[in-house]
Structures are given as C-alpha cells and as structure tokens.
Amino acid sequence: MGKRAAIVGTGQTDHKSIRRDVNGQELIHEAVTRALEDAEMTIDDIDGVVIGNMDHFEGINYVDCWSIDGSGGYLKPVMKLCTGGTTGTTLAIGGYNMVASGMFEKLLVIGWEKNSESDTTGAIVTATDPILDRGVMAGALAGLAIEASEYAAAYGVTPRDAARVSVRDRGNACNNPHAHLQKAVTLEEVLNSPLISDPLRLLDMCPRTDGACAVIYAGESCAEKICPQPAWVVAATNRHTYSRFSDIKGQTGMVSLSRAAEELWQKTGIREPLKEIDVVELYQPYSWGGLKWMEDLSFCGRGEAPKLVWDGVTDMEGECPFNPSGGVISTNPIGATGLIRCAEIALQIQGKAGKHQVPDVRLGLATGFGGCFWSDCILYSKKKPE
C-alpha cells in the first residue's frame, strides 16, 4: 500500500496585478525560497520538482525545463502537470500521489502564472474546439454567466445573494497579507459595479494576478520530523467531465463537482460536510459559484445556499468558514490558484494563518475549478490518517 503524505511547508509570493520587479523565474524563486524557509529546509533536501502553469499565458514552451533557475530543479527529477484552471489542484494531487507512491520523500510542488505578460482571454479562447465551440463559447466568462442565469432561474436566487458572497470574500482578503486585492466592498458597490456578462458584474469576478505558490510534500517517514504539524492528505478526487463546452448539459448543477464530492465523501466516510469540515478554500472564480457550488458539494440542499450565506454560516465566525484567505475572487494567478487553496488549508491546519486563522481546524477542504467546468477536491487533516 501507499505511504501517507502531508504538506510540511508553503510559500506564496506577494501577489499583484503586475510584478514588474521580477521575471517568471524570479517569481517562482520567491515562492520556492519562502516554502523552503517555512519548512526549514534547503533545496538540497528536495528530491524532485513538479511545476505547472498554462503555457499560452506566458508563451513559454517546456516550462519544466525553462524554470530550472527559479525552481532549483538543476540535476533533479522535474516534471510538468497542467490541466488549465485546475492546474494548481492537479499539482497538489500530483504531489500527493508521487509522495504516496514512495518514489519521492520530499517533493517541491510549484504553481505559478505571470498573467500580466499575457492576453488572458486571447489565450483561453484556444481552449475551445475550433469548429464546434469557438464561435459561441470562447473565453472564461460565457459559461459562468450561463451557469449563474440557470441557477438564478431555477431557485429564484438574486444578484444580491451572489453579491453577499463577494462581500464576504473581499472582506476576508483584508486579513491576508498575500491577497492581491485587499479592499472590503459593500453589497451596493457590488450591485452597482459594471455589468460584464449578464448577470455577472465586475465585483462578482476574480482578477488576474501575477503570483506563484510552492508547497513541500513529505512522506510519512519524515513529515513529522520536518514539521510539528503536517497537513495530511486524507483523500483526493476529481472529475473533468466534459471535453467540449457544447457538451455541457444545463440545469444539472456542476456535474464534475457533484461527482468528485460524492466520491470524496464516500472515500472518507463524511456524511455531513457542513458539520464535519472546519474550513473550505473553494476555487470560486465568481461570486455565484460560492452559492451554487456549496450545493454541488452537498454542504446543503439545492437552492439552500443563499440562506446559509446570509445567516453567516460561511463567515469567519460561522460554523464552516469559506475562503478565509479572501479566495480566488481576491487573488488569481491561474496556475497557482488551486495550489494556493491547498497551501491556505495547510496554514489553517498548522495554525499559521495569522489574522485569517479559523480556530481549531481539524479537517479542511480545498477545491479546484477550470477547463470545461472541471472540479478537483482534496481533503486535508490535522490528524495523521489511519
């Protein structure tokens, strides 16, 4: 059987719209250095590097090879994982599997993006099928606007409900020194911000960010020696259900997230996620996802998320805080975004989250979103798994 694996160190860059002071390799180096410092390790202790981003954002081919000067992968095993928006959680799941396999003891996992060097929408457009999809569904916004509209129509959810999620996350970001946007907003400010793609407004949406995140995974034989409180992986599941946007069936929820969550709860024996999980970092690129996707995760029944959010259940003081870091709506260096969710859960489990610390975190959930409405889930635990 495989080995248990845990995050023993994390490092994030200073996330900003444009990091003019560094190039891509230097940005990566900043995150790596901070992760190594956090774990009190040097690069010599690392026995492999896994890195990911989305190629066309920076226009660099073979990033695993290009990034050596920043990643420290010189004369080490280095490989690249990439699945679009889910790249960060793909990396986190990859790092976990590779350490659990016994092939690595101490693995450095890096997600990064220097979005300021790209035309983000221009690069995302080529993800769509050139014949069937590109003319109608290109770009990141269209699919989300359709999902929000369908959800609103089915359950009578309003833009004000969604705005409440944005207010929560943007408020939380003010307590996270790494957050890109640290500015609290009011409901009215969200509702009066420019309309981008009906019903989505500017303050419902994530930004694009320059940033990198590095985490160090260690195997069961050394994790506790490196770190007094490792963040152990309990289980990871995912679904990348669709290959074309034109295949997506409406009105059925985000199938990928429902199915990945169902498998996660079945694997881990969790029956009441809202009660049993202490904190969630949801890869939520827009406010409406903070409602609907709670339902897809079975944190509540269909159409019930707005009430929970208005009741404060997902606020910092609530029963199950969502996105204490400020979430994706505050910080979005795409290839790093999913990995930041995992690093933030590790910080929560380690009690190192500072001003955005949730008290007494035993179990934390990180998710990833991307591609063609794809979802990844990873559950981390304070307690070493049986």
Add this chain to the structure above:
Amino acid sequence: MMERVAIVGIGCTTIEAAKRTQNYPELVYEAVKAALEDAGAGMDAVDNVVNTTNDFWDGRTISCMPVGGVSGGADKNISGVEGDGTFGTFYMMCRILSGNYGTGLVTAHSKGSEGKEVAPLITNSAFDPIHARSLGADMVTACALQARKYMTTYGITEEECALVSVKNLGNALDNPRAQRAMKLTVADVMNSDMIASPLKKLDISPISDGAVCLILSDERNAGRFRPPPVWLKGVGFCCDAYQLGDRNLADCKPLEMAASKAYRMAGIRDPRKEIDVAEVYDAFSYQELLWTEGLGFCERGEGAKLLASGATQREGEIPVNPSGGLLAGHPVIAGGMYRIAEAALQIRGDAGGVQVKDRVKTALAHGVNGLAGQSHCVWILGND
C-alpha cells in the same frame, strides 16, 4: 519492498507524415481502443486516466481537454502531464503505487502535421524570450550546436553519425508502424539537404502524426488482462541547466543520473550485458551515439565505435532502436511513449518483424524533454 506495476495493454496508431482523416482526439481514440483490445478489457477495468499533451504542439490552451472524453476519462479521476509521454507514464505509475488506483490508462499523441509550418516557432518558444528567441534559435539549431560540440570534443565525423540513420531507417523497413523506412547508404545521408550544419535532412527525424496508449496495472490486477504483464522495473528522470551556455552540450550528466537511478531500481549493474534491447530518443542521428554513451552502453566518446562494431544492430549484442526509432517517425510528446511501447512489445515477443530475438528479458526505453536533451527519462522493463 515496493509493489510492482505492469504494462497490460498497448495501443499504437501507425506513425504517418499527415493523418488527414483524423483530428488529434480521434488519433487518441484509436490508440485507446487498440490498447483496451490488446488488454482484453473494457473501460470499466480502468479506474483512472492520465493524458500527456503540449499546448504548443497541439495549438490549444488546456490541450488535455479535447482528449478527456476519448480517453474514457469523463467520469473517472483524471490528470494531465505536459512533456514527453515517458513522464506521463511515470505519473501513472505513481498514481498506482500510491495505492489510490489499481489500473490506469495513459496516452500521448502528436498531430505534428498541423503545426509543421510553425515548428521552428514552437520550439523557439522554449528559448529565453530576451536573449535567444530573437536569434531565431529552435530545436534543430540547438541540436546542431550540440552535434558540433559533441563531434569536436570526441573527434566524431559526420559519416559516423550518418550511420545511425542508415541503421535506423533500415530497421524501419520491417516496422509496419513506421512512417519513414529507407535502404540508405552513408553517402545518401551525406548528400541530403543541409539543414543546420552539421545536420542534414536525413540526420533529422521527421515531424509526425501518431498516438499511443498504455494500460498500467498493479500486481494484484495484472493477471486479469489478456497479455503477459510487462513489469516496470526501474525508472529515473533528471533535468539539466536551462541556458545552453550553462551546459556542456557534449556531456549528458542528467541522462547518466536518470539511467543510474533506473538501473539501481531495477538491480542492473552492467547495462550493456543485462539489457537485451534499447529504444532511445534518436531525434537526431548523433543523439543516438551520445545517448548510448550516457546510458553506459560504452565509454564517453565511444558511441560511434559501438555502432561501427555492429553491437547496436538488430542482431547485435545490444540492439538499439530496432523499430527504426524516431528517425523513422517522430510524433513529438508521444515519442518516448512509443519507445516504451516498442520495448514492451519486444519483451512480449510481439514486435513482429523488428523482434530482436525470441526471449527478451530486459528492455530499456528513453524519453526526452526540452532542448537538446535537457531532461531525460529512462525506463527499464522486464518480463518477470
């Protein structure tokens, strides 16, 4: 004691210059169907999927997206590796060794024909954007520098390199999967068009279309499939410095390190004696010479002598690229996984006209990422 993982299904499309009737997901679908048929299993026997892709070669952002469905991954745990297929295979092996999965399907593909006109631009994008890209550097020119450095360091001639193309394209005459098979003389290679000195047209692998799929299984399930399992006995990968100027291009330290790790894991002490057949990443003729040195089949600078001795011929002591290698067809990204497939077919005795001998116990497969062999992955496969 580490648990073991085996290859239990192999599916390859033929390699061709331009498969005009199929798009790249359709190529992958053909390979996946062939691998399942070879395994004697349906998709229900597979619990997870890894697709190996590259956004630049595929001309698509999130290049793994179009192949999710055709690889049977729509309702399974799935991931994507960017780089050579040997690296994708490594990740699948890890997923199985982690105990989280029992049987996985891994694919790699190339529709090089759709990017052929911009191939120099695709590999130019691997260079430093400020210093090297504007010089027009690409994979071929980087490898021309490497060839020159290697030849100068060890006194190797162009004719000695040409002999690799003569051997491999000759071997390809017996491989129905190969794109380019030719009965050549050294003079033919020498007289082919000069592309980037010292590399001539017949020293350089063509850009190809093709897809390959492997089904991997843990030891507990390996017996459930039709073919005899081919065991993944050892693997190592390692990356060199990035800037060409930071590397000694005549050196191949990362290959030596990757090979030494794979040999150690597989318990191999004397590779030349213990390995029955090798499929190495001969993207350029000289590279086969350089890589056979890095793999420890001979001393540094002796690769040409090893070839001239006949040892690497199909009937030789350590046949190298009996399939014809990449010189006979190079589906980039899938290139290394084709090497694994060819090596595994040798072990099963299913390599047809390119089979080296009746009983192959140990085979080596090799993949490369990046410019001029910056990153190498070495696999040892075995029959027990």
